[in-house]
Amino acid sequence: MNSPITSAAVSSVAPSPHEAAHPTPPRKQIVKLSVDERLPVLLDRFAPAAAFIVLILVWEGAVRFFAIPSFLLPAPSAIAQAMVSVPLQVWLGHIWATLRVALMGYLLAIAISVPLAVALASSRLLSRTLYPILIVVQSTPIVAIAPIIIVTLGASDLPRVVITFLIAFFPIVVSTVTGLLSTPDELVELSRSLRAGRAREILHVRLPFALPHLFSALKISSTLAVIGAVVAEFVAAERGLGFFIAFSTSFFKIPNAFAGLVVLVAISLVLFRLVGLAQSFLAPWSLPKSGR
Amino acid sequence: MAACQPVIKFADVGQRFVGADGKRIDALDGLSFEIGRHEFVAVLGPSGCGKSTLLRLIAGLIRATSGSVEIFGMPVTEPRDEIGIVFQKPTLLPWFNVLGNVTFPMRHKHGYVGDGERERAHKLLELVGLDGSATRRPEELSGGMQQRVAIARALLLDPDILLMDEPFSALDALTRDEMSFELLRIWTERPKTVLFITHSIPEALLLADRVIVMTGRPGRVREVLDVPLARPRSMKTLSEPTFHELANHIRGRLFSRPVAA
Numbered sequence: 009m010n011s012p013i014t015s016a017a018v019s020s021v022a023p024s025p026h027e028a029a030h031p032t033p034p035r036k037q038i039v040k041l042s043v044d045e046r047l048p049v050l051l052d053r054f055a056p057a058a059a060f061i062v063l064i065l066v067w068e069g070a071v072r073f074f075a076i077p078s079f080l081l082p083a084p085s086a087i088a089q090a091m092v093s094v095p096l097q098v099w100l101g102h103i104w105a106t107l108r109v110a111l112m113g114y115l116l117a118i119a120i121s122v123p124l125a126v127a128l129a130s131s132r133l134l135s136r137t138l139y140p141i142l143i144v145v146q147s148t149p150i151v152a153i154a155p156i157i158i159v160t161l162g163a164s165d166l167p168r169v170v171i172t173f174l175i176a177f178f179p180i181v182v183s184t185v186t187g188l189l190s191t192p193d194e195l196v197e198l199s200r201s202l203r204a205g206r207a208r209e210i211l212h213v214r215l216p217f218a219l220p221h222l223f224s225a226l227k228i229s230s231t232l233a234v235i236g237a238v239v240a241e242f243v244a245a246e247r248g249l250g251f252f253i254a255f256s257t258s259f260f261k262i263p264n265a266f267a268g269l270v271v272l273v274a275i276s277l278v279l280f281r282l283v284g285l286a287q288s289f290l291a292p293w294s295l296p297k298s299g300r
Numbered sequence: 301m302a303a304c305q306p307v308i309k310f311a312d313v314g315q316r317f318v319g320a321d322g323k324r325i326d327a328l329d330g331l332s333f334e335i336g337r338h339e340f341v342a343v344l345g346p347s348g349c350g351k352s353t354l355l356r357l358i359a360g361l362i363r364a365t366s367g368s369v370e371i372f373g374m375p376v377t378e379p380r381d382e383i384g385i386v387f388q389k390p391t392l393l394p395w396f397n398v399l400g401n402v403t404f405p406m407r408h409k410h411g412y413v414g415d416g417e418r419e420r421a422h423k424l425l426e427l428v429g430l431d432g433s434a435t436r437r438p439e440e441l442s443g444g445m446q447q448r449v450a451i452a453r454a455l456l457l458d459p460d461i462l463l464m465d466e467p468f469s470a471l472d473a474l475t476r477d478e479m480s481f482e483l484l485r486i487w488t489e490r491p492k493t494v495l496f497i498t499h500s501i502p503e504a505l506l507l508a509d510r511v512i513v514m515t516g517r518p519g520r521v522r523e524v525l526d527v528p529l530a531r532p533r534s535m536k537t538l539s540e541p542t543f544h545e546l547a548n549h550i551r552g553r554l555f556s557r558p559v560a561a
Contacts, residue, residue: 194387201359201379202409212408216395293394293437 082263087270090263099271105248106237107275109165113172114233118226121177125184125218126210135185146178151239158244168245172236176229183225187218220294223287230279234272249275305373306334307461307493308358313367314518315353326518327353331367333512333524337460338491342498342508346554350519351497355463358495359383371461384454384492386464390446392438392453398425399434402452409457417456424452427486444475448482455490462492466499480506484533501547506533513553522553 064084070076071083078086128135154171161167191214199209241250249268256264288295315328327350335341343351356362357369360379369376371383392401402421403413425431428448438446447467454462468476480503487494498504504511511525527546529537537543 192389192391194389194391195393197356197359197361198385198387198391198405199408200361201383201385202405203379204408208408208411212404213393216393219395291395293439 079260079262082266086263087266090261091267091270094264094267102247102249102252102268103271103275105245106234106241106250106272109168109172109240109248110233110237110275110279112165112169113236114176114230116169116173117177117180117229117233120173121180122184122222125181125188126215128181129185129188129214130206130210142178142181145174150174150236154239154243158240163244168237168240171240172233175236175239176233179225179228179232180222183221184218187221188214190221191217216291219287219291223283223291223294226283226287227280230283231276234276234279238272305337306370307337307339307372308335308495309368309370309373310334310354310357311368311370313357313364313369315350315357315362316365328357328364329518329520331519331521333521335493335495335510338493340487340494340496340507340509341512342496342504342510343512343514344498344501344504344550344554345514345519346516347499349514349516351499351514352465354519355385355465355495355497358461359385359463381457382460384457384459384462386447386450386454386462386467388466388469390438390443390450392446392449394438397435397437398430398441398449401438401449402456404453405456421452421456424455425449427455427489428452429482442475443471444479447471447479451483451486460493462494464494464496466497468503469499476503481534483507484531488532501550502538502543505529505543505546505550506537511550513550515554525550 068083068085071081071086076083082090124138128138150171157171158167161170188210195213195217196209199213204212237248238250238253241248242254245251249272253265253268253272256262256268310331310333313328313331314326317325317327319325331354343354345351353362357364358371358376360376360383363377371380393404396404399418399421400407402424403417406417407413422431422434425434428451430445430448430452433441433445438449441449447470450467468479471479484507496504496507505527508527511527513522513525514520515522525546529540529542529546
C-alpha cells in the first residue's frame with residue numbers, strides 16, 4: 009500500500025524539466041577509425057551487394073567450369089545476352105500485358121477486400137458465415153483451377169484478372185480484419201461516447217488503425233498479383249511475360265526464359281518498393297521508427 | 301455538499317455480466333449515491349471492484365441491469381454531450397498532431413473543425429501547460445504530456461461532467477503527483493463535476509471533495525467520506541494530520557484486518 013506521503017510531489021505549473029523537451033542530442037564526435045574498426049562499417053554497407061555479386065560470379069564460374077549446357081542452366085552472361093537480344097519493343101509489349109493484368113487484379117483485390125474486411129470486422133454473423141467460405145477459396149490451389157476459370161470466362165483479360173484477384177485478395181482481408189479489431193477499446197468507447205456513428209467510427213478510428221496491417225498485406229499482395237498474372241498467362245495467353253517464359257521454354261530457349269524471369273522479379277521488386285513508398289508518404293506514422 | 305439537484309444520481313444500481321464460462325458475475329450491487337454540481341468525487345476501491353463499470357454506466361456506454369442512473373434528473377440511455385472522458389491510457393491518434401488530437405471530438409462528431417474549435421483547442425493546450433506543442437506528434441511526448449493532451453481533448457466540447465478512469469496510474473510516481481496538482485489547477489480554472497476513479501488513497505484524498513470507498517466483487521459502496529481538507533491544496537496538504545487520519549481510516553475500511561500505521 010502507498011504511504012500517505014507518496015514520493016516527493018513536485019508542484020509546478022509548467023511541465024517539469026524531465027518531460028519538457030528533448031535533451032539536445034550530443035554532438036557527434038568525429039573520430040578517425042582505424043582500419044580494424046572501419047571494416048565492420050564497410051561490411052555492413054557493402055555486404056548485401058557483395059554477396060549478390062559473389063553469387064552471380066559463382067554461378068557463372070560453375071557453369072563454365074562444369075560446361076553445363078545452356079538449356080539446363082544458362083550462365084548469367086548468357087541470360088544478359090538473351091535479354092539484350094530481345095528487342096525493347098517486344099519486352100515492353102510483354103511487360104505491359106503482365107503489368108496490366110497484375111495491377112487490375114491487385115486493384116480489384118483492394119477494392120473488394122477492404123470493404124469485405126470492414127463487413128467481417130463489424131458483424132459477428134457475417135464473419136462466422138463468410139470466413140469459412142473465404143478459407144475454402146484460399147485453400148483451393150488457384151493454379152489448379154486457373155484452366156477452368158479460363159474455359160469458363162473465355163480468352164480475354166477478364167479470367168486473368170480474376171485469377172490474379174483470387175491469389176492476391178486473401179492476405180488483404182485477413183490483415184485488415186486484424187487491424188480493424190486491434191483498435192484500442194478506449195478509442196472505440198471515445199467514439200461511442202461522442203455518438204459519432206458507426207460509419208465515422210470505422211472511417212476515423214478503425215481504418216486508420218488498420219493501416220499498418222493493411223500496408224503489410226498490400227506489400228505481400230503486390231508480389232502475389234504478379235504471380236497471379238503469370239499463372240494466368242501460363243494457362244492461356246498470347247502475350248505477357250508468363251507467356252514469353254512458357255514459349256521460350258517450349259523452344260528450349262532457356263536463357264530467354266531466365267531473362268523473362270529476371271524482368272518479372274524486377275517488376276515485383278518495383279511494385280513492392282512503390283507500396284512501401286506509398287506507406288511512408290500516406291501514413292508515415294504507421295512505419296516503425298527506424299524505417300522512416 | 302450536494303447541490304439542490306444532483307448532477308449524477310445512482311439509485312440501487314446493479315450490474316451483472318455473463319462470464320465466458322456462462323456463470324453470472326455481479327460487477328456492481330445496490331450502488332446508491334449522488335454527486336452535486338462542480339463536485340470533485342473520487343471513487344476508490346481495489347482492482348476488479350467495478351469502478352470502471354461505474355464510469356461506463358455514467359458515460360452511457362453500458363446500461364445498468366437493475367436500478368437507475370440519472371444525469372441532471374434524466375435516466376441515462378445513451379452517451380450524452382455533457383460528458384468528457386479521460387482514460388487510463390492517453391490513447392491519442394498517432395496520425396494527428398497534438399492540435400488534431402485535441403480537436404478530434406469535433407471532427408469525429410460533426411465532421412469538420414472550425415476556427416472556433418481550433419482557437420478553443422489552443423486555449424485548452426495553454427490551460428494544460430502545452431502551449432507551443434500544438435504541432436508536435438503524440439509519439440514525441442512523454443506519458444504525462446500525452447495525458448495532458450487527453451485532458452484537453454476531453455474538455456474540447458465543454459462538458460459539464462468529466463469522467464476520469466485512473467488517468468494517472470500509468471505514469472511514473474513523480475509525474476503522477478505533478479499531474480494531480482495540475483488537475484486541481486485546471487479544475488479550479490474550469491469548474492466541472494468530476495468523477496475520478498483511482499486505486500490510490502493519497503491521490504483520492506488530495507483531489508476530492510468526497511471519496512466513495514468501494515469493496516471488491518460485487519462492487520458495493522462501503523462508505524462515502526467527506527474530505528474536509530482546505531482548498532487550494534498543495535504539498536502541505538500531504539503532511540496535514542487530517543490527511544493521515546483519513547488515509548488510515550480508509551485503509552481500515554478497505555482491509556478487514558488492521559494495517560500497521
